[in-house]
Amino acid sequence: MKKIMFMLVAVAAMASSCTQSDVIELSSDDNVEIRVSAGITSAVSPSTRAVVDGMINSGFTTDLDVAFVRADEGGTGYTTYGATALTGTVAHAADALSFAPAEYYLASGKKTKLIGWYPRRTGVSYTQGTRVVDFGEIDGKTDLMATALQEGSKGAKFSSITFNHLLTQFSIKVYAPDAAAQGLWGTVSSIKIAEKKQTCTITLPAATEAANTAAAPAFTGNSDLDLVRTNLTTSPVSAITYPLTLGVGTATNAVQAGYAMFAPQATGNVVLKIELSVGGSQTVNVPVPTTPTTGFLHGSAYEITLKFSSSAITPTVSVVDWIPVTNTPEVEI
Numbered sequence: 001m002k003k004i005m006f007m008l009v010a011v012a013a014m015a016s017s018c019t020q021s022d023v024i025e026l027s028s029d030d031n032v033e034i035r036v037s038a039g040i041t042s043a044v045s046p047s048t049r050a051v052v053d054g055m056i057n058s059g060f061t062t063d064l065d066v067a068f069v070r071a072d073e074g075g076t077g078y079t080t081y082g083a084t085a086l087t088g089t090v091a092h093a094a095d096a097l098s099f100a101p102a103e104y105y106l107a108s109g110k111k112t113k114l115i116g117w118y119p120r121r122t123g124v125s126y127t128q129g130t131r132v133v134d135f136g137e138i139d140g141k142t143d144l145m146a147t148a149l150q151e152g153s154k155g156a157k158f159s160s161i162t163f164n165h166l167l168t169q170f171s172i173k174v175y176a177p178d179a180a181a182q183g184l185w186g187t188v189s190s191i192k193i194a195e196k197k198q199t200c201t202i203t204l205p206a207a208t209e210a211a212n213t214a215a216a217p218a219f220t221g222n223s224d225l226d227l228v229r230t231n232l233t234t235s236p237v238s239a240i241t242y243p244l245t246l247g248v249g250t251a252t253n254a255v256q257a258g259y260a261m262f263a264p265q266a267t268g269n270v271v272l273k274i275e276l277s278v279g280g281s282q283t284v285n286v287p288v289p290t291t292p293t294t295g296f297l298h299g300s301a302y303e304i305t306l307k308f309s310s311s312a313i314t315p316t317v318s319v320v321d322w323i324p325v326t327n328t329p330e331v332e333i
Contacts, residue, residue, distance in 0.1 A: 071207035140260035173254035186278030227258030
């Protein structure tokens with residue numbers, strides 16, 4: 001699995017600016033910044049794409065806004081996270097993640113827990129009482145990520161933090177084997193992923209839970225999700241114009257129809273709803289892969305090639321970039 005590595009560097013600040021009661025009145029010897037390596041599981045090939053509408057890889061060219069919450073060990077252990085999320089930014093130029101204001105280890109030597117998420121932006125909320133981070137409605141183009149719960153102290157510092165993708169990804173290509181089949185179907189007016197325009201929340205583990213406990217995602221809603229009409233294979237990426245003309249020939253002649261990120265699915269089919277100028281409304285069932293593991297998984301990217309023949313639309317599934325998977329099925333409907 002490819003990873004993007006950053007350093008978590010606290011922004012220099014006076015101890016009096018810290019919001020945690022445990023770090024008030026630190027001496028200069030006690031003022032130890034929290035520094036930790038942070039990784040992001042690679043979303044796309046680092047050699048080809050940077051940030052595409054929120055999809056991240058190692059070649060990103062804009063700063064990344066992230067958020068964390070913090071819990072500090074007291075006399076009776078941990079209680080709860082702070083009421084307000086910490087503001088973090090990954091600076092693309094320095095490959096450094098910083099907090100503003102700076103965060104410090106407890107001078108007493110007691111432990112601190114951190115857990116974070118991406119993106120930090122308007123419309124994403126954190127509620128202390130329920131420990132819920134609400135990302136709002138999935139738009140298909142924004143990469144949602146979260147870390148597991150991490151623990152460190154001045155004497156046993158945080159070693160690393162990894163942001164994990166919460167969504168799965170489809171990239172769709174279309175073609176017809178010959179001009180006759182192309183004429184039979186006409187142009188593509190739209191492609192939607194059925195019932196995948198949902199809201200996403202994560203419930204953070206309680207601060208009392210063990211380190212490395214993951215947040216629990218939940219998805220609600222059943223509206224259809226439009227493909228993002230962006231060609232990820234060009235550099236720079238380019239817009240895809242609809243109505244879309246089918247490529248003609250073999251799978252190598254397939255043209256890009258768009259991509260989307262959405263909730264993972266462990267069983268059953270992912271349903272595509274396709275509108276064509278001549279072929280009308282069509283429904284294509286894309287079965288979940290069964291090897292090496294079952295399901296359309298979070299952190300995995302699937303390339304779906306649709307073959308529009310004279311008798312049927314045949315989806316071929318392969319897995320690319322996020323987590324390589326092979327032996328995906330081809331199904332004719």
